[in-house]
Amino acid sequence: MKLDSKVSVVTGGSSGIGLATAKEFKAEGASVAICGRNQAAIDDAQKELGDNVLSMQADITRLSDLDRLFEATVEHFGKIDILVANAGDVKFMPMELVDEASFDYVMNNSFKGTFFTIQRALPHLNDGASIIVLSATGQSMGFPASTIAAANKAAIRSLARGISADLLPSRAIRVNCISPGPIDTPLFDKLGLPPDQVVGMKEGFKQLIPLKRMGTPEEVAKVAVFLGSSDSSFVIGEEIKVGGGEGNLRV
Known part of the structure; x- marks a missing residue:
């Protein structure tokens, strides 16, 4: 197994x-x-995952919650080898409608939260650990109503480079980025849109993707396994796109 004892x-x-x-x-x-x-x-995720899993409520915008998360993990398992900074929330709106509260919400709940997730984890990470951050393919493209969302994800992608440069010389910690394209997740059910609009949105995404389908969470997760394992030992500060060719191909 690729992550045995991690x-x-x-x-x-x-x-x-x-x-x-x-x-x-x-x-x-x-x-x-x-x-x-x-x-x-x-609680539902804990039941689904079964044993040998520690689950807890924590908000990445609260440093005390992050400290509690990492301290509890080390107390329970003894170490941390892999950190996946996946949590985050964004809003999509035209630039002229973005107020200061919306701007701060996006940055706090994604970029700032990701940065401090990594910072607060550092004292607990093993030397040679792997850190994986989640950005998005849309961070390198321009779409209507995506200004702050895309800028936020671009900032997260930059973390993989900058933090790798900070941590590699002294601790051999690798930081890499996964940028998913449109992935069929429960996020779409939380948008507050009528079901027919959600279906229409998904169909629109499919037309933008060369593979003509949305990705699955499992397809992204398998890339995370690669980056967390020794298979990626020579991969540092990189971005891996999991987007079905979105932004790379026109077919």
């Missing part, structure tokens, strides 16, 4: 890409700690 932490691990990643890690032999904001969702 200990991993997955933020936002109660649904979607985070939950799929926790499942794949566990299947590959890792012990897993997950966190999320919603206690009921965390």
